[in-house]
Amino acid sequence: MALINRVSRLFRADMHAVLDRIEEPDLLLKQAIREMEAAHAEDEQRNKLLKHELSQLESRQQVCQKKLDAMEVELDICFHSEEEALARKLIRRKLETEQLSEQLEARQHSLHQKVSELAQRLQENRIQLESMRQKSQLLDENQQDFSSKDYQEISTPTIQDADIEIAFLREKQKRSRS
Secondary structure: OHHHHHHHHHHHHHHHHHHHHHOOHHHHHHHHHHHHHHHHHHHHHHHHHHHHHHHHHHHHHHHHHHHHHHHHHHHHHHHHOOOHHHHHHHHHHHHHHHHHHHHHHHHHHHHHHHHHHHHHHHHHHHHHHHHHHHHHHHHHHHHHHHHHHHHOOOOOOOOOHHHHHHHHHHHHHHHHHO
16 A cells, blocks of 8 residues: 555656746746736736725715704704704714714725735735846746847957958057157
8 A cells, every 4th residue: 555655646746847848937926927917917907996996985985974064053953943843853864874883984994904915915916026127027038048049150350351450550650659
């Protein structure tokens, strides 16, 4: 039984080594960059949606506050006119509006936390993505250097007699000045 386990382990290890050689690291890196870019774009979209929802909540909160202010004035009028039944109905609406305002405020607080966490994650991902892009660029440059060296034969430069004469005259002129 132990022998079969060892043989199967060796076979799996050899298969993994073969697969590692087949896979090209530059293609895997480019795929990882594409996936990171997609995730980053998704997070940015989510951030925009959260900020939009937050602005909507803030506007609803302002509407609630205006209603509460108006209800205060109406309550003053009801109590001044001694309309207690109407005042009770108004107080019910006021309490409902205050509860809604508290819920909106709690939701706003929750969204502020999510937006700040997401902004931090976006910043970290942006840095990591830029690092991966730079690595990919270096890998591409290295491969281009290797490929150009592999396929180009080094030719011996041809020096003509006129080049030799010009260089000779320059060197002679340098030495005559000093």
